[in-house]
Amino acid sequence: MLTLREKYYDFDQISSKVFKCRRDDQFFTMKIVSILNEENQANNGVPYWIIREISILKELDHINIVRLIDVMTDGPDLFLVFEYLDNEFQADFLKNPKMFMYPQMKKEFLYQILNTVAYLHARKILLRDLRPENILVNVRTQVLKIALFGAARTFEAPLEAYSSSVGCLSYRSPEVLFQFGCEKYSTPNDVWAVGCIFGEMLLHRPLFSGPSDVELLDEIFTLLGTPTEETWPGVTSICGTCALMGPPQQPKDLAKEFPMLNPDGLDLLSKMLCLCPNYRISAEDAVKHPYFKGV
């Protein structure tokens, strides 16, 4: 078995723990993962979440997912070898002005995102932190790539308490915002995030951008109305503090908020941004929505 440095060479650092390297005529992206960290002080070997996540990534084969090719070990570190994305792929695809040259491109990109989410959900993989920063896009070929490692989790996997102040709040679903430190993530959360990205593509700004949970929920309820037991059965038991609900508000007319969208698009957006997670559309159903006819 070849060691790490015998197999790969020409290391070029991209960021603190990400390198570009070469093997024969191919380039790869290598990411270093340290096994010994504050979570693993007792040193019981490779953490369980790394074993699970790598085992999942090894099986994924999808054009819109950055592919994990190899895993090497060297001392206390793991080296994950991913496919290399050249300069044509740019991170944070929403900041690229060429994105909005043709209206059809928005639909195309949304379809790729939903198709990827449906593919992952069929394998019980949750993205959990889906946001534009994790999405790379090649404008020339109109191919979109989602980087998974570090954020993906699977159903029912025991997770550490996820602090609500970490990461971007704009793409959190209301049921997650209601429960501070909630460990229960599921597929509707990812669909909500896709809905936020959809709205952001249309408005050229984040759909919800409050700096805290309370303000974010207020923005959500301002647009979509305050949830009730009729629109969201069980919401009073989920909502631990009634103060988060605020005064009752009526939903706004999405047609006036998104005038550029046709009725099919409005229908899809409203279903993805449904407040009740049980009533929210699934990614599998979303890719079959009439809005994507002709894609």
Next chain:
Amino acid sequence: MVSLTGKSRVGSTRASVGGGQSRPSVGGRNFKVFSEIDRTKVGDGNMTYARGAGASATARSTVVANKRVILNSTSSPKGGLKKSMDKSSGKYGTSVGSTNVRKALADVSNAQEKFTTAVVANKGVILNSTSNPKGGLKKSMDRSSGKYGTSGPGNTNVRKTLADVSNVQENFTTAVGIASSKMKVPAGSSSKIAGVSLRKSFTGRVQRYTRKSVVQLDALNRDDQKNNTNGGQSVNATKDRFTRKPIATSSSRKSLPVLRRVSREDTSNTKENVRSSQTAKGQSGLPTKATTNRRDSSQLINSRSHLWKYRVSDGFVQMVQPNVLHASSRKSTKPIVKTTIKAVTAQRTLKSKSRLSQNKLESTTATSSQNKSLSAQKNLESTTVTSSQDKESVSLSLPEKSLTVSDDTNQSCLPSGESNLTTNLLELIPRKKSFRRKSYTTSLIEGSKILKESGDVREQDNLPNIDNECNQLEVSEYIDDIYLYYWVTEAHNPLLANYMSIQTDISPHLRGILINWLIEVHFKFDLMPETLYLTVTLLDQYLSLVTIKKTDMQLVGLTALLLASKYEDFWHPRVKDLISISAESYTRDQMLGMEKLILRKLKFRLNAPTPYVFMVRFLKAAQSDKKLEHMAFFLVDLCLVEYEALAFKPSLLCASALYVARCTLQITPPWTPLLHKHARYEVSQIRDCADMILKFHKAAGVGKLKVIYEKYSRQELSRVAAVKPLDKLPWTPTTSQTSTL
């Protein structure tokens, strides 16, 4: 040794009692001895020294009777035992109701099965008492209550029997109450009965203490330290009590502070405890307390032996040593304290298990009761004034017994050091689980919309999923292709049938021994079934790629278990615990290095098509009940330890196991069109594999690798191991034609 001891005791009894009527059954003669002595007691009011000697003979005869019962069970069939029981029950009308007679009867009812050797008979007695505690006690109660009239002593004995049953059933809750009510017996009863009541009331209270916090344990220790100053007198008092003198000698110095503290503590508890406190102020309070402490510690030792149920040889050796130490140092109470602390810890952990069922509790209590009498006999022997030769024989018999048991069981277990057993016990007790979490693979395969076309199982699919109710945010309605992935991966993976050809130092037999041991370890750590199947799969996959030495076999097995539990379970054993269970054979660096090596060799692909994922789906297609499910998994588990089974793919093994299970449980038709569709096999395709599985089933309880047989002999797995295997499978042309259609 047991036989020789019995013979010498029989001679002693005959010389002591005098000429008696000769009978074919030795047990019957001993019961007659009891009745004679009891009649003398009732008739004669004077207490003489000669009658004390008679009581000693009675006590000694009890030991002989118990040993004779064991020997009788080995030499004669069940009819002989029944005959003895009939004779003993016939004596009740003419006797006052001796405690010894009832105890002997309980032993007889517990030892109802045949045993081949004396040593195995001893083990069998304990196992039998654990498997059928309530039945035996109920038989004893029915027989005794039917014979008793309305006299005072008779009622006392009836209540005593009820107290024993209550102790088993209600976890000692009402024992104190019933014991207190015994004080209402008329004044005509003798002080011996009062002594028994006092002893039982203390037993109830101390057992209540052991279930409280450590602070109570400190209080118990302080009481022991008080008794330590009166150690000599306590031992003498105990000795007098065992020789059954009519009046218990009270100690010259009464420990009033101890009694007062007990009284103060009881006032904060229930009224029954207050009543017991009044009872404790009797003259024989202190000697009774000392006796209670010793009895209680021995009972807790026996409770700890339950934890060692599945580690046979070394646990037994460890269990015997405290008793020997206890018998040899009578005048010191420190061993009692240490044993009590350890036993209390073990018992508290035992009770904190969420999976502890009522049957297990009864088994523990019955085992304790059984071993209590055995321990009492040992104490009796150690305190009786006997010759040094008798003492030597007693001390020699214990190591010999344990060595014999060790020799039998070492053949089926991998060796592990004895010095680490105490540490292993405390560290290996698994964590408490509030509810059963789903494993990783179960969450993957759950929620698929299989079988939706068939109307027969649509109703089953529409039933509410209890597991998902606790997570109301989860909405999972995807038609996943995870099973397609399993089928493709299984077809793509090479068969592991001949991987032993690349190995030079290990053998299929060694693999069977290792997996048999890993199944035991898996059970001890209380891991999920999915973890066991993945462990064996990872082990075999690794051994098909890497040639290893024999000394590394156990390391690979334990590391595979670690990886499987990390992947599947919500909790995985610590590396330190796995190292200790291997008797420190490996270092932490070795295990962590092996972990990385296995991961690299398997390319981090742990989502393997194990037998579990196929069996779950096939059982759903079969619309199986619990018993069929357990039988099918039992047969698949039998395939784990057999290298021969690697010639078949996991899906074929599961289909064949399910077919054999349905045939064994007389389910017709054994192969349905729905099973054919989802298992993707016809009956003709599974024939060879099914014949192999039937061969394994016939050899299940006979061979040396018996952990699977014992695992599926438990009640929570429907005792499917006890189901008789078929002589042969019904390969009829009609069945083949039906499946073809």
